[in-house]
Amino acid sequence: MSSPTEQATPVQDHSEPAAAADSPTEGTGRFLDSDLTHQVHFLTSRARGRGISHANGQLEGLDLKVRQFSVLSLAASGMNPSQRELGEFLSLDPSQIVALVDHLEQRGAVRRETDPRDRRSKIIVATEAGQQLHGQALKILEDSEDHTLSTLSPRERKQLRSLLLKIAF
Numbered sequence: 001m002s003s004p005t006e007q008a009t010p011v012q013d014h015s016e017p018a019a020a021a022d023s024p025t026e027g028t029g030r031f032l033d034s035d036l037t038h039q040v041h042f043l044t045s046r047a048r049g050r051g052i053s054h055a056n057g058q059l060e061g062l063d064l065k066v067r068q069f070s071v072l073s074l075a076a077s078g079m080n081p082s083q084r085e086l087g088e089f090l091s092l093d094p095s096q097i098v099a100l101v102d103h104l105e106q107r108g109a110v111r112r113e114t115d116p117r118d119r120r121s122k123i124i125v126a127t128e129a130g131q132q133l134h135g136q137a138l139k140i141l142e143d144s145e146d147h148t149l150s151t152l153s154p155r156e157r158k159q160l161r162s163l164l165l166k167i168a169f
Contacts, residue, residue, distance in 0.1 A: 047148075055144040062137055063107075067092070069137050071100045075110045076126035076134040082115055083122055109133050 036042050055066050064072075070090055074081045081089070087097045101124055104110040109130035115121040126134060149157050 051148040058140050058144045072134050075124040076131050080123040
């Protein structure tokens, strides 16, 4: 196994002046050469945190957060997910799914229906208002993704998406 100093160092774009806090020798930028920046778990967590934070900020105008959007998106997909399926796919605890669905249901964005595959189960279906909210939020999240991935080329974005799918599923 190669040592951290032999591994690729994160590439910085120096085309615009960096803020003092982002300078490689000042503020937190000085940590770019640490062992931590070679840890995939740290990098994916940091990238996720930055992306979610930006997306949540952009969704504020719709009074929506990324987790709520995730449930709404699957409900609007026509795939009729059950609450259990939502929890498994989104890697969330059942109590978290219940709270998210409750919130969206109170907003009139989704409704619970009896699952024709299993009458003991409920599927989550987007209402007409939920479909409209989903469309608005999707556009906002596409713009947010463009912002978050602005340093990547279209080819790199496609490759990142492919690699993340491999890791996630």
